[in-house]
Each structure stands twice: as C-alpha cells, then as structure tokens.
Amino acid sequence: MIERILLAVALTLLAAAPAPAAPLGKDITVGYLQLANDPRYDERPGPGETSITPGRPVAGAEMAVGEVNLEAAASGHSFTLDKVEADDEPGLEQQVSALAGKGVHWFLVDAPSAAMATLAKAVRERDVLLFNISAPGDDLRGAACQKNLANVIPSRAMLGDALAQLLVARKWHQVLVLQGPLDEDKAMTAAFEHSAKRFGLEITAKRDFLLSNDPREREKDNVSLLTGDASYDVVFVADGEGEFSRALPYRTIRPRPVIGATGLVPTAWSWTWDRYGAPQVSHRFEHAAERPMEAADWAAWLAIRALGEAVERSGASDTAGVDAYLLGPKLSLDGAKGPPLSFRSWDHQLRQPILLATADAVVAEAPLPGFLHATNVLDTLGYDQPETQCHF
Amino acid sequence: MMRRDIAALAFLALLALAGSARAEGTGRIFVSNEKGDALSVLSAKDYSPMADVKMPHRPRGMMFSPDHKRLYVACGGSNLIAVIDVASLKIIDRIPKIPDPETFDLDASGTHLYVSNEDDAELTVLDLATKQVVGRYKVGLEPEGVLLNHDGSVVYVASEGSNLVHAIALPSGKRTDIPTGTRPRRFALTPDGKQLWVSTELAAQVDVIDTATNRVTDKIDFLPPGMRKEDVSPVGLAMDRAGKTAYVTLGRADNVAVVDVASHKVETYLLVGRRPWGITFDRDQKRLFVANGGSDDISIIDVAERKVIKSVPVGHYPYGVAIDD
Numbered sequence: 001m002i003e004r005i006l007l008a009v010a011l012t013l014l015a016a017a018p019a020p021a022a023p024l025g026k027d028i029t030v031g032y033l034q035l036a037n038d039p040r041y042d043e044r045p046g047p048g049e050t051s052i053t054p055g056r057p058v059a060g061a062e063m064a065v066g067e068v069n070l071e072a073a074a075s076g077h078s079f080t081l082d083k084v085e086a087d088d089e090p091g092l093e094q095q096v097s098a099l100a101g102k103g104v105h106w107f108l109v110d111a112p113s114a115a116m117a118t119l120a121k122a123v124r125e126r127d128v129l130l131f132n133i134s135a136p137g138d139d140l141r142g143a144a145c146q147k148n149l150a151n152v153i154p155s156r157a158m159l160g161d162a163l164a165q166l167l168v169a170r171k172w173h174q175v176l177v178l179q180g181p182l183d184e185d186k187a188m189t190a191a192f193e194h195s196a197k198r199f200g201l202e203i204t205a206k207r208d209f210l211l212s213n214d215p216r217e218r219e220k221d222n223v224s225l226l227t228g229d230a231s232y233d234v235v236f237v238a239d240g241e242g243e244f245s246r247a248l249p250y251r252t253i254r255p256r257p258v259i260g261a262t263g264l265v266p267t268a269w270s271w272t273w274d275r276y277g278a279p280q281v282s283h284r285f286e287h288a289a290e291r292p293m294e295a296a297d298w299a300a301w302l303a304i305r306a307l308g309e310a311v312e313r314s315g316a317s318d319t320a321g322v323d324a325y326l327l328g329p330k331l332s333l334d335g336a337k338g339p340p341l342s343f344r345s346w347d348h349q350l351r352q353p354i355l356l357a358t359a360d361a362v363v364a365e366a367p368l369p370g371f372l373h374a375t376n377v378l379d380t381l382g383y384d385q386p387e388t389q390c391h392f
Numbered sequence: 393m394m395r396r397d398i399a400a401l402a403f404l405a406l407l408a409l410a411g412s413a414r415a416e417g418t419g420r421i422f423v424s425n426e427k428g429d430a431l432s433v434l435s436a437k438d439y440s441p442m443a444d445v446k447m448p449h450r451p452r453g454m455m456f457s458p459d460h461k462r463l464y465v466a467c468g469g470s471n472l473i474a475v476i477d478v479a480s481l482k483i484i485d486r487i488p489k490i491p492d493p494e495t496f497d498l499d500a501s502g503t504h505l506y507v508s509n510e511d512d513a514e515l516t517v518l519d520l521a522t523k524q525v526v527g528r529y530k531v532g533l534e535p536e537g538v539l540l541n542h543d544g545s546v547v548y549v550a551s552e553g554s555n556l557v558h559a560i561a562l563p564s565g566k567r568t569d570i571p572t573g574t575r576p577r578r579f580a581l582t583p584d585g586k587q588l589w590v591s592t593e594l595a596a597q598v599d600v601i602d603t604a605t606n607r608v609t610d611k612i613d614f615l616p617p618g619m620r621k622e623d624v625s626p627v628g629l630a631m632d633r634a635g636k637t638a639y640v641t642l643g644r645a646d647n648v649a650v651v652d653v654a655s656h657k658v659e660t661y662l663l664v665g666r667r668p669w670g671i672t673f674d675r676d677q678k679r680l681f682v683a684n685g686g687s688d689d690i691s692i693i694d695v696a697e698r699k700v701i702k703s704v705p706v707g708h709y710p711y712g713v714a715i716d717d
Contacts, residue, residue: 070532071554074569277552277575280534283511309555312571332594334553334574338644339622340594376622 021320060300068308113137160195162354162366425707670712
C-alpha cells in the first residue's frame with residue numbers, strides 16, 4: 001500500500017516537474033516557421049486594376065537578428081535564424097519537433113489563428129517557447145492560451161478596445177456595424193461588439209454586406225441601402241478582404257467617418273508613425289525589405305529584440321531562466337511606441353499601445369488620455385486579469 | 393589668510409574669468425523647432441520674441457562656435473548642418489550630405505564637429521574648415537547623444553536602439569561598448585571627468601558610468617509625485633559647472649528632476665510644460681531653459697529658487713535651446 005502511494009506521489013511529481021532546462025550556449029538558433037500556402041499572403045485585388053501581394057514578416061525577424069547580434073557582441077552571444085516552411089498544420093508541428101530535437105528552444109511562428117492554436121496545443125508539453133507574430137485570435141490569449149506561447153501581435157480585443165476608446169473620447173457613441181462574409185470578418189465584428197459593450201458604445205444596427213452587383217442582393221451590396229435608415233455617428237466595417245471597404249468612405253448615406261478595415265484602422269504599427277524613434281525602425285526595415293513596415297513585420301522584429309533583451313539582461317545560464325525573465329515583470333522592452341513593453345502574466349500577451357492610423361497619418365495612440373487603470377494604462381486594451389479566460 | 397587659501401582663491405577667480413572670458417553676446421535665445429522648420433529667437437532680457445529664422449527640415453541639435461559668432465544647427469530632415477551667423481541671423485553656410493544628423497559636439501578649438509547619424513549607425517567627424525568628413529566610426533543603432541570628454545581624448549556616443557554607450561578613443565578609434573539601461577539618450581560629464589551620466593529613456597533612469605573602468609556604477613531612479621514609472625522618460629541633462637547639481641528633463645512625465653551630483657539623490661521635481669526635452673543653462677547659470685516639445689513653449693527655471701518663473705510660447709515642437717547672452 002505504502003509503496004503504491006509512494007509510486008503515485010513519484011508519478012505526480014514527475015508529471016509536475018518542469019521540462020529540464022537546457023543550458024544556454026553562446027550560439028543561439030531561433031526557429032522561424034511559416035506556412036507555404038498561408039492565404040493571408042495571397043495576391044489580392046488592389047486599388048484600381050492593381051494587385052497586392054502582402055510581404056511576409058520574416059524580413060522583420062531578419063532585421064532584428066542583425067540588431068541583437070550587435071548588442072550581444074559584448075557578451076559573446078550570437079543569434080541566427082533557421083527558417084523553415086510547412087505545407088499544412090501537422091507540418092508545423094513536425095518542423096518544431098525536428099528543430100527542437102536539434103536543441104532549438106525559441107520559435108517565431110507566422111500562422112493564422114486556428115493553425116497557431118493547433119500548433120501551440122500540440123507542443124504545449126515540449127521545452128520550447130513560441131512567439132505568435134501574426135495571429136490576432138482572442139482565444140490564443142483566452143481558452144486556447146498556452147504557457148509556452150508568447151503573443152507579440154495585438155489581439156483583436158486590443159484592436160477593438162483601441163477603436164472604442166477613440167469613439168468614447170470623440171463622443172461618437174452610436175455605431176453602424178457592417179460585416180463581411182469571411183470568418184475573419186465575423187471574428188473582427190465579435191471583438192468590436194465586445195469592446196463596444198465594455199466602453200459603453202451603442203451599436204444601432206448590424207448588417208451583413210456582400211461584394212456583388214446582384215439586384216436580388218441589394219440589401220447587402222448597395223451601400224446606400226446598407227448605410228441608410230439608421231442613426232449612427234460612425235460606421236465600423238469588418239472586411240478582411242478589403243475590396244468592399246476600400247470604396248465605402250464618402251459613399252455612406254449619412255456624412256459619417258468609416259473605421260475598422262479602412263478609414264481609421266487600429267494596428268500594431270504604421271509606416272507613418274513618427275514618434276519614439278519609430279522613423280528609424282521603419283527606415284531600416286524599408287531599406288532591407290524594400291516595402292513599408294507593417295504590423296506583423298514589427299511583431300517579428302520585436303520578438304527577436306525581446307529575446308535578445310532577455311538573454312542579455314537576465315544573466316540566465318539556461319533557457320528556463322531566459323524565459324522567466326522574458327515573460328516576467330522585469331522585461332522593459334523598447335518597441336518604438338513610447339512606454340516600455342512587457343508580457344501580461346495572465347495570458348502572455350505583450351502589452352503595448354495601439355496606433356489608430358489612416359492611410360497617411362497616425363491620428364491617435366491608444367490608450368487614449370483619460371482611460372485609466374489600477375496598475376498600467378496599457379492594460380485598458382484587451383482582456384484584463386479579472387476577465388481572462390486563460391488558465392495555464 | 394593662509395597663503396595656500398589665497399592661491400586657491402586666485403585660481404578660482406581665474407576659473408571664473410575663463411568661464412566668462414567670451415565677450416558679451418547678442419542677448420539672444422535660440423530655440424530649435426523640430427516640426428516648425430524654424431528657430432525661434434527670443435530676447436535673453438525679457439524673453440520677448442525677436443525673430444523667426446526659417447530653417448531646412450527638422451532642426452534639432454544646436455551648438456555655438458567657441459567665439460559664439462556661429463551657431464551650428466543639425467537639420468535631420470534635410471541631411472545637413474546649417475551654419476547661422478549669430479549677429480545677422482542669416483544662414484551663411486550649409487554642410488551637406490550628412491545623413492539625418494541629430495545631436496553633435498564640437499572640439500575645444502571649434503574646428504571639428506562630431507555628429508551622430510541616426511539612420512546610418514555611424515559617428516562622423518567633420519573638418520569645419522574644409523567641410524570634409526575626416527573620420528567615420530561604426531556605432532550601434534540610432535546613435536543619439538555625442539559628447540567629447542574634457543581633453544578631447546574620448547568621444548562618447550549613446551546608441552538608443554542598441555542600449556549601448558560607446559567610448560571611442562581618439563584618434564585611434566578603439567571602441568569600448570558599455571551596456572546601459574533601455575534607450576540611452578544624452579550625456580553630462582562631471583567637471584572632474586570621472587563620471588559620465590547618461591539618461592536612459594525607457595528605463596526611466598540615469599546611468600552613472602565610471603569613466604576609468606567604463607562600467608555603470610549606479611542608476612538613479614525618477615518618479616515625480618503621482619506618476620508611474622512608465623510615464624517617466626528622461627532625456628535632457630544639464631549639470632552645473634560646480635558639479636554640484638544636475639537637472640534631468642523627464643519627457644512624458646512633464647517634470648524636471650533636480651539631482652544632487654555627489655549623493656545621486658533626487659532633491660525635488662519641477663513641473664514644466666509637456667514633453668520637456670532639451671535643457672540649457674544661461675551664462676551665469678542663474679536660469680535654466682527647457683524646451684517643451686509637447687506644448688510648443690519653453691519653461692524658464694530660477695536655479696537658486698528652484699522655481700519655474702515663466703513659460704514662453706515658441707514654434708512647433710521645440711527640441712533644444714542655445715543661449716548667446
């Protein structure tokens with residue numbers, strides 16, 4: 001009997017014991033994962049007859065590796081990026097396993113929210129740390145969170161809260177919501193509805209739109225009908241594809257601004273952002289990648305900078321010590337957005353200002369003045385500790 | 393009185409003379425307006441506006457030639473340093489092809505200018521007579537503050553994007569990297585040259601570097617009443633000639649910290665305008681002038697009283713102040 005109890009205790013202890021910490025070498029390889037057929041980077045229609053092929057954020061990670069190596073020269077650390085591509089979700093897990101087998105502990109992952117959640121769940125017990133650089137899904141910071149997943153890119157909740165704060169500050173309380181047919185559009189709308197409720201805005205009407213000329217669908221494809229017969233101060237449009245929303249401003253029945261997917265857009269980064277050393281970061285990126293820096297580029301850049309900072313400042317001799325510093329309260333990261341940045345302990349989301357930008361200017365920076373918080377005003381954006389659905 | 397004391401007094405008197413040996417100036421205060429593309433010129437007597445000097449894009453760092461006849465102004469947006477004739481307020485020369493200059497220092501003779509190129513991760517040395525680049529030193533990302541030590545044997549550069557201060561020996565160029573707090577910005581050197589102070593904007597501190605060992609030996613924290621640490625972003629630094637008191641502008645915290653140099657203790661905070669940045673003494677160090685980038689004005693501090701006595705509107709986004717009094 002006693003033996004059995006002892007055995008049970010031993011097994012419990014084994015299960016609870018953290019993965020053995022790997023010693024930190026001088027040469028640090030960081031895995032970079034992306035999906036070969038990530039639809040977010042497909043060519044899509046642009047303005048007029050142009051097309052847009054969004055750039056991959058790996059350029060941001062590559063830029064940061066050069067930068068942290070400069071800073072790490074004094075301590076003798078040297079970072080390299082091992083870039084791998086997977087064809088599908090199971091492929092992502094295989095790539096992580098293969099690299100982890102070679103001693104890689106840190107991974108930047110560029111994948112949509114669903115794939116990110118699947119991967120993070122699959123490797124939750126492994127001695128790795130994943131940086132989410134492009135997936136905004138709220139569940140990655142909620143029910144699907146993992147203790148070894150660090151979210152650098154803002155969540156949809158943070159983006160929605162940033163917009164809601166601006167509307168409250170401007171006293172634009174009534175909102176008409178237009179929602180597209182994609183899952184992404186629905187997720188964007190849901191996040192905004194949550195933000196609207198949180199900040200006391202009124203959604204006076206919510207309508208589905210379609211990109212079509214079909215007269216039988218006129219309730220959904222005719223902008224005059226979509227924006228008529230309702231009272232609103234502002235139109236929120238959820239349109240991941242961008243083709244419908246591009247020509248929505250100035251076509252609304254009422255003279256009201258458009259926000260969300262076009263007009264005023266909440267984002268982690270804008271090439272027009274000109275404070276706190278941001279132009280230098282943007283210039284370096286443009287020089288290297290020959291295109292303007294966007295949100296995921298910034299997140300990839302910052303993930304590597306965060307890792308470099310944690311390696312240099314933690315003084316840790318193993319990966320667990322670096323992770324503890326990285327995800328702990330001492331991290332004071334320069335993201336060129338003003339305040340020092342760090343990860344929230346309750347869901348491993350990077351707390352950060354959100355930029356509210358038009359095509360050629362940053363109009364405001366959230367948190368907006370006057371939105372206060374008991375410990376850190378940045379935590380007025382996204383799910384705060386008492387509301388979190390994340391339990392590691 | 394002991395003879396030694398008399399000798400000491402005589403030495404002090406000489407020092408005081410040296411400090412004010414320059415002829416009386418034009419009585420003008422120059423404020424560089426980063427986004428106004430102009431210098432605001434005010435009277436040093438009553439702070440009334442005297443002139444606006446239209447400038448190339450983004451004028452920021454300013455320094456006088458040793459004789460105060462010329463004012464050098466780094467114009468980052470136009471990739472040049474403009475030379476202003478202090479008497480006529482005319483731009484009399486432009487030193488072109490300097491990528492994004494922000495702050496710089498002049499050697500004691502006023503013949504060479506050391507400038508950080510924020511976009512190129514480089515410190516450039518210019519011969520002002522020939523306008524030729526005579527030295528280039530690789531530094532970290534986004535180099536900002538530049539300061540020569542008292543005998544010109546070392547130039548210090550703060551690379552805000554790499555969290556490093558570089559001590560570059562001259563003329564050998566041998567570089568020592570000193571890791572600092574997050575986002576190192578500006579410098580002050582104690583009169584004895586033994587301590588280099590550097591503001592670290594995102595760490596909300598000033599790091600004190602021992603110049604003999606090139607190591608950070610202390611960190612000074614700032615927290616004005618009612619503020620949070622993340623609201624505090626120290627940038628501008630001014631230390632008095634006696635090496636007794638230092639003044640630190642705290643950026644987003646809208647305050648200037650008054651620090652005892654010997655003990656590293658913050659003695660008080662002075663509320664100024666929004667986003668205080670550059671900070672400059674007048675000649676006899678009775679007044680301090682603070683450029684408030686966020687409220688388009690300057691605050692004038694009575695040093696003895698430790699009080700803000702006036703705020704004066706200037707151009708758009710004032711960055712720094714230079715005084716020819």
